[in-house]
Amino acid sequence: MTSDPQPVHLSDYRPFPFRVEGAELTFRLNPSATRVLSRLHLVRQAPGDLRLDGERLEVLSLSLNGQPLSLTPDATGLTIPAALIPEGPFTFEAEVRIDPAANTALEGLYMSGGMYCTQCEAEGFRKITFYPDRPDVMAPFRVRIESDLPVLLSNGNPVAQGTGWAEWHDPWPKPAYLFALVAGDLVAHRADFVTRSGRPVDLAIWVRPGDQDRCAYAMDSLIRSMRWDEEVYGREYDLDVFNIVAVDDFNMGAMENKGLNIFNSKYVLASPETATDDDFARIEAIIAHEYFHNWTGNRITCRDWFQLCLKEGLTVFRDQQFSGDMRSHAVKRIEDVLTLRARQFREDAGPLAHPVRPDSYVEINNFYTATVYEKGAEVIGMLKRLVGDEGYATALDLYFTRHDGEAATIEDWLKVFEDATGRDLTQFARWYTDAGTPRVTVSDDWQDGTYTLTFRQETQPTPGQPEKPPRVIPIAVGLLNPNGDEIVPTTVLEMTEAAQSFRFEGLAAKPVPSILRGFSAPVVLDRKASPEERAFLLAHDTDPFNKWEAGRALAKDVLARMVTEGAEPGPDWLDALARVALDESLDPAFRALALRLPGEDDMAQTLHEAGVTPDPQAIHAARRRMGRALALRLRPQLPALFDTLREPGPFTPDARAAGRRALRLAALSLLTRLDEGQAAASAYRAADNMTEEVGALACLLDIGRGQEELGLFQARWQGDRNVMDKWFALQVLHAAPGEAAATAERLTRHPQFDMKNPNRFRSVMGALSGNHAGFHHISGAAYRLTADWLIRLDPVNPQTAARMSTAFETWARYDADRQAMIRGELQRILAAPGLSRDLGEMAGRMLG
Numbered sequence: 001m002t003s004d005p006q007p008v009h010l011s012d013y014r015p016f017p018f019r020v021e022g023a024e025l026t027f028r029l030n031p032s033a034t035r036v037l038s039r040l041h042l043v044r045q046a047p048g049d050l051r052l053d054g055e056r057l058e059v060l061s062l063s064l065n066g067q068p069l070s071l072t073p074d075a076t077g078l079t080i081p082a083a084l085i086p087e088g089p090f091t092f093e094a095e096v097r098i099d100p101a102a103n104t105a106l107e108g109l110y111m112s113g114g115m116y117c118t119q120c121e122a123e124g125f126r127k128i129t130f131y132p133d134r135p136d137v138m139a140p141f142r143v144r145i146e147s148d149l150p151v152l153l154s155n156g157n158p159v160a161q162g163t164g165w166a167e168w169h170d171p172w173p174k175p176a177y178l179f180a181l182v183a184g185d186l187v188a189h190r191a192d193f194v195t196r197s198g199r200p201v202d203l204a205i206w207v208r209p210g211d212q213d214r215c216a217y218a219m220d221s222l223i224r225s226m227r228w229d230e231e232v233y234g235r236e237y238d239l240d241v242f243n244i245v246a247v248d249d250f251n252m253g254a255m256e257n258k259g260l261n262i263f264n265s266k267y268v269l270a271s272p273e274t275a276t277d278d279d280f281a282r283i284e285a286i287i288a289h290e291y292f293h294n295w296t297g298n299r300i301t302c303r304d305w306f307q308l309c310l311k312e313g314l315t316v317f318r319d320q321q322f323s324g325d326m327r328s329h330a331v332k333r334i335e336d337v338l339t340l341r342a343r344q345f346r347e348d349a350g351p352l353a354h355p356v357r358p359d360s361y362v363e364i365n366n367f368y369t370a371t372v373y374e375k376g377a378e379v380i381g382m383l384k385r386l387v388g389d390e391g392y393a394t395a396l397d398l399y400f401t402r403h404d405g406e407a408a409t410i411e412d413w414l415k416v417f418e419d420a421t422g423r424d425l426t427q428f429a430r431w432y433t434d435a436g437t438p439r440v441t442v443s444d445d446w447q448d449g450t451y452t453l454t455f456r457q458e459t460q461p462t463p464g465q466p467e468k469p470p471r472v473i474p475i476a477v478g479l480l481n482p483n484g485d486e487i488v489p490t491t492v493l494e495m496t497e498a499a500q501s502f503r504f505e506g507l508a509a510k511p512v513p514s515i516l517r518g519f520s521a522p523v524v525l526d527r528k529a530s531p532e533e534r535a536f537l538l539a540h541d542t543d544p545f546n547k548w549e550a551g552r553a554l555a556k557d558v559l560a561r562m563v564t565e566g567a568e569p570g571p572d573w574l575d576a577l578a579r580v581a582l583d584e585s586l587d588p589a590f591r592a593l594a595l596r597l598p599g600e601d602d603m604a605q606t607l608h609e610a611g612v613t614p615d616p617q618a619i620h621a622a623r624r625r626m627g628r629a630l631a632l633r634l635r636p637q638l639p640a641l642f643d644t645l646r647e648p649g650p651f652t653p654d655a656r657a658a659g660r661r662a663l664r665l666a667a668l669s670l671l672t673r674l675d676e677g678q679a680a681a682s683a684y685r686a687a688d689n690m691t692e693e694v695g696a697l698a699c700l701l702d703i704g705r706g707q708e709e710l711g712l713f714q715a716r717w718q719g720d721r722n723v724m725d726k727w728f729a730l731q732v733l734h735a736a737p738g739e740a741a742a743t744a745e746r747l748t749r750h751p752q753f754d755m756k757n758p759n760r761f762r763s764v765m766g767a768l769s770g771n772h773a774g775f776h777h778i779s780g781a782a783y784r785l786t787a788d789w790l791i792r793l794d795p796v797n798p799q800t801a802a803r804m805s806t807a808f809e810t811w812a813r814y815d816a817d818r819q820a821m822i823r824g825e826l827q828r829i830l831a832a833p834g835l836s837r838d839l840g841e842m843a844g845r846m847l848g
């Protein structure tokens with residue numbers, strides 16, 4: 001056994017002692033023996049050896065200023081002793097051989113369906129050649145690709161090409177993690193764009209032949225993103241071409257390589273027949289996200305990987321603003337909060353909790369998390385709320401002018417806000433350095449026309465952080481009078497102490513407070529409100545987020561009592577919800593969200609926080625009873641709700657049409673609980689788009705039917721990888737708790753199951769952990785199956801194995817038997833021979 005991998009610490013950061021003035025790379029592509037020639041032009045900046053990162057490189061030659069170097073690299077790189085390095089500029093050259101066809105980890109240069117592609121973030125470039133593979137070393141790149149394949153792409157602008165070769169030049173200095181190369185038999189979907197200062201840009205989305213008719217939506221999203229960044233942030237594109245490539249084998253969603261974004265094909269390809277409304281919305285958001293990185297990530301990058309949230313939190317915040325502008329801010333905010341709670345609150349409450357800016361890691365790939373991304377975006381939202389829209393705009397302008405071309409830190413980012421607005425952000429910085437979700441409890445008092453709200457904040461200890469000093473929390477509050485009129489419009493209260501009161505004077509009657517409007521801070525709000533008050537806010541709140549939240553809180557109270565006391569849903573909840581569901585003055589998308597019952601994993605976390613050990617089976621059963629009660633309450637209206645929302649004419653993916661389909665499917669799902677699936681079976685056959693096809697199939701699977709439809713689906717779609725992923729996932733996600741593991745196990749034996757393809761692996765194993773009652777079934781079968789497959793995947797693709805292991809992060813919520821079983825599986829993973837640093841770190845942290 002090798003010794004345990006050592007953690008990297010933020011406090012150990014040292015600047016690199018050399019500058020790279022230019023990097024010239026030549027690739028002679030060959031599936032199992034690609035040659036990479038690199039010539040680096042370097043200048044010394046400070047004393048010291050020259051350390052270059054490099055992993056699994058077969059060295060063919062090394063030289064310094066043309067003189068051969070007889071040095072032997074170690075397992076992680078090459079050290080050129082200071083004594084060998086001349087004063088002044090010098091050139092280092094290397095020729096290495098690598099094996100893209102054997103690269104199943106999908107990091108560095110690899111092959112996917114006959115094409116070559118790269119993934120370098122975070123530390124993949126060192127698997128291509130020797131280089132200072134760290135984000136604060138920025139250089140212009142020249143790339144020559146030699147291959148018989150027809151399409152040869154790299155970063156920047158095309159310089160020249162001939163038969164069997166092409167040359168690219170990227171004038172913008174960039175870190176190696178933004179390097180990209182693609183070579184393949186690809187076709188382009190093209191469009192033109194002219195930036196607002198008049199620069200023409202050739203846009204192209206490159207896909208495998210046959211997929212070119214599924215690129216229109218991604219292209220339209222790209223054009224809207226480019227325009228939006230000009231209009232809202234004043235940011236223009238800066239090259240002559242912008243290329244996007246779709247690949248089937250990809251560990252993540254997409255990657256913002258300069259001028260050459262590489263995408264998981266599921267976030268590019270879409271047609272009404274193959275993509276759901278959620279797919280369309282995600283494509284729009286991810287295209288925007290990667291494009292927005294051109295300024296927030298590429299032009300201004302991160303000094304080191306601890307600063308990851310500098311680019312990710314900001315870019316998520318920007319893509320959320322964009323989606324809100326394109327669609328509905330209210331609906332987008334509710335969806336974003338649902339995701340934040342499901343992923344980030346869950347992470348923050350368990351053994352993997354870490355600050356938005358972590359201060360140590362073993363494997364950086366394990367820190368592309370909901371905390372860095374989604375909480376990182378929430379922190380920026382709070383900052384904007386605190387300094388106001390104008391302060392935010394001024395600060396962002398200053399950020400772009402001050403740091404363009406640099407590798408920056410969170411301190412730089414906060415300093416910009418301090419300088420632009422004059423605000424002291426010392427306490428605010430805790431949002432970056434302290435892990436954990438604050439819990440804010442509220443009490444109120446009413447006396448002589450004065451209404452007082454008292455807040456207390458408390459954050460539980462997280463790994464390595466026992467003390468949690470109070471944070472600045474912007475709490476947006478509005479007050480309604482008993483008639484439902486708003487008497488105090490939204491006001492942002494700034495909480496800075498552990499306990500703090502705020503007074504509203506001169507009121508005629510005791511108001512009803514609407515607290516944390518728009519989800520103004522990523523906290524758990526603990527307010528013991530009566531069902532009447534919640535129903536009142538659900539009916540009257542003018543803040544759409546809190547209107548929805550009131551219904552949600554009501555539903556969670558009802559569900560909690562169903563689980564713990566065996567209660568049945570009473571008329572107050574049913575009537576309040578029915579009113580919203582049937583209120584035609586409301587956006588159908590909002591009504592659909594209101595009808596969505598609380599998730600089982602969310603309920604388990606809520607019960608755990610209330611001191612109740614969650615029983616996954618009991619939660620599942622109660623939630624089904626809840627759905628049936630709602631269906632019975634709405635029975636007379638359901639058929640009409642389903643029929644009248646039918647969209648006339650051809651499918652359009654816009655938010656309005658998608659919202660109508662969402663409500664229609666919510667009605668179908670309720671109907672299915674009453675008619676044994678008759679309506680869903682005919683909806684399946686009548687569906688002319690993937691949203692309804694999948695929606696109807698899910699309804700059927702939920703009640704244990706749909707076998708015939710699964711067969712029809714497979715027969716129709718077996719040639720389409722992205723659509724077949726849905727077929728795999730649906731069966732596992734909607735399996736009965738006792739059958740989920742067996743269903744997943746059976747699917748792993750399906751001829752189209754391939755663990756080397758991350759999408760396919762996730763569609764089975766990710767779906768299994770997404771089926772809460774199935775994953776936590778007391779037999780332990782799902783725990784075992786998941787651990788078996790993580791151990792099997794780890795040597796093939798450690799990054800994806802590590803990511804999927806978060807299925808186990810919630811073990812501490814459950815009863816002793818389940819805890820023992822999960823911990824046993826984590827031990828078994830830790831004991832696996834040759835375990836990767838990635839999965840080893842995750843299992844170790846989860847065991848504590």
Ligand code: PHE
Nearest residue numbers: 121122252254255256290368
């Ligand atoms: N930087 C990518 C994004 O956020 C995510 C990513 C990370 C992709 C690491 C691949 C590898 O857009």
Ligand code: ZN
Nearest residue numbers: 289293312315
């Ligand atoms: Zn990103």
